[in-house]
Amino acid sequence: xxxxxxxxxxxxxxxxxxxxxxxxxxxxxxxxxxxxxxxxxxxxxxxxxxxxxxxxxxxxxxxxxxxxxxxxxxxxxxxxxxxxxxxxxxxxxxxxxxxxxxxxxxxxxxxxxxxxxxxxxxxxxxxxxxxxxxxxxxxxxxxxxxxxxxxxxxxxxxxxxxxxxxxxxxxxxxxxxxxxxxxxxxxxxxxxxxxxxxxxxxxxxxxxxxxxxxxxxxxxxxxxxxxxxxxxxxxxxxxxxxxxxxxxxxxxxxxxxxxxxxxxxxxxxxxxxxxxxxxxxxxxxxxxxxxxxxxxxxxxxxxxxxxxxxxxxxxxxxxxxxxxxxxxxxxxxxxxxxxxxxxxxxxxxxxxxxxxxxxxxxxxxxxxxxxxxxxxxxxxxxxxxx
Numbered sequence: 517x518x519x520x521x522x523x524x525x526x527x528x529x530x531x532x533x534x535x536x537x538x539x540x541x542x543x544x545x546x547x548x549x550x551x552x553x554x555x556x557x558x559x560x561x562x563x564x565x566x567x568x569x570x571x572x573x574x575x576x577x578x579x580x581x582x583x584x585x586x587x588x589x590x591x592x593x594x595x596x597x598x599x600x601x602x603x604x605x606x607x608x609x610x611x612x613x614x615x616x617x618x619x620x621x622x623x624x625x626x627x628x629x630x631x632x633x634x635x636x637x638x639x640x641x642x643x644x645x646x647x648x649x650x651x652x653x654x655x656x657x658x659x660x661x662x663x664x665x666x667x668x669x670x671x672x673x674x675x676x677x678x679x680x681x682x683x684x685x686x687x688x689x690x691x692x693x694x695x696x697x698x699x700x701x702x703x704x705x706x707x708x709x710x711x712x713x714x715x716x717x718x719x720x721x722x723x724x725x726x727x728x729x730x731x732x733x734x735x736x737x738x739x740x741x742x743x744x745x746x747x748x749x750x751x752x753x754x755x756x757x758x759x760x761x762x763x764x765x766x767x768x769x770x771x772x773x774x775x776x777x778x779x780x781x782x783x784x785x786x787x788x789x790x791x792x793x794x795x796x797x798x799x800x801x802x803x804x805x806x807x808x809x810x811x812x813x814x815x816x817x818x819x820x821x822x823x824x825x826x827x828x829x830x831x832x833x834x835x836x837x838x839x840x841x842x843x844x845x846x847x848x849x850x851x852x853x854x855x856x857x858x859x860x861x862x863x864x865x866x867x868x869x870x871x872x873x874x875x876x877x878x879x880x881x882x883x884x885x886x887x888x889x890x891x892x893x894x895x896x897x898x899x900x901x902x
Contacts, residue, residue, distance in 0.1 A: 526783070542592065542600050546588060550585045559589060564585060568586065637791050641666070643667070662676040702714050733760075753782040760860035812849060815837075831862060
């Protein structure tokens with residue numbers, strides 16, 4: 517049956533664990549109530565062993581707010597607290613990314629927009645778009661642009677008809693949006709063919725003329741014929757991460773392998789973003805044969821740059837990734853001065869952590885952890901040799 521997930525594919529739709537769903541359900545209300553700055557400060561105070569926030573250089577209201585945040589964080593078991601804060605950072609980056617992507621249409625102030633969230637902790641961009649196109653307080657041309665960008669066909673036609681009736685479609689400027697230009701063209705031509713067919717033909721012309729569009733392919737990708745889908749396997753890698761992700765999920769095994777063969781980094785970058793980081797090493801195991809020395813060096817640099825984001829322990833990813841990679845790739849990476857310093861720093865941290873574990877962890881716990889890591893590292897090496 518076509519509806520069944522093909523487990524032999526490299527990537528299948530993300531099914532978050534119960535623990536992940538629980539962490540998100542705790543983190544989201546905290547983010548909405550306090551914001552990222554207050555929560556970071558509250559977490560730092562707890563880590564320092566303080567029972568209340570220090571009042572050094574802070575206003576009284578901020579201090580009270582921080583103390584309230586500390587009270588709520590202290591209710592969370594210590595071993596889960598860091599995971600909750602990482603989820604807060606992941607969702608904060610979701611908001612900042614969404615705002616950035618729409619900054620050419622709207623100017624947002626903090627907490628001005630109500631966000632729709634998926635249970636995994638990502639913004640439901642379609643529901644957001646549906647909400648915005650119905651908001652009468654927003655200029656109708658901006659609402660039309662949102663409807664076009666998200667391929668909301670009914671809203672596109674309705675808003676165009678409203679603008680047409682008021683004379684606002686005369687000399688309509690399509691700005692710099694490929695999708696707005698497509699929809700206006702489709703409407704002016706009388707909507708004679710299904711919009712998905714027209715969109716595929718329009719985007720195909722752009723690709724053939726080397727005008728690769730950075731647009732939302734997921735609205736049409738699954739409805740395309742196999743021969744048409746193949747044309748977009750390269751350009752869709754330049755689409756927005758969430759859009760690329762949904763396209764990857766709808767691909768066949770052969771299409772996914774084609775994408776990885778052309779650009780393994782696009783898939784790995786995707787799994788370094790919230791909320792897929794826990795799947796990064798598993799994805800590496802599946803595509804290790806496609807990672808050459810140059811891609812490996814680029815990927816290590818990318819992970820290094822993510823270190824300050826706060827939405828995951830990227831140093832741990834760096835260490836585990838490094839430990840499981842074949843020696844010839846390690847030698848290649850050490851030729852870079854930046855990577856050599858980063859690698860040595862991580863190796864030193866591994867040794868320090870190992871010494872701490874020797875002193876503090878129960879023997880059985882160490883054996884189990886070590887065997888799990890060894891199995892993962894051996895699996896990566898085995899896949900690389902095969």
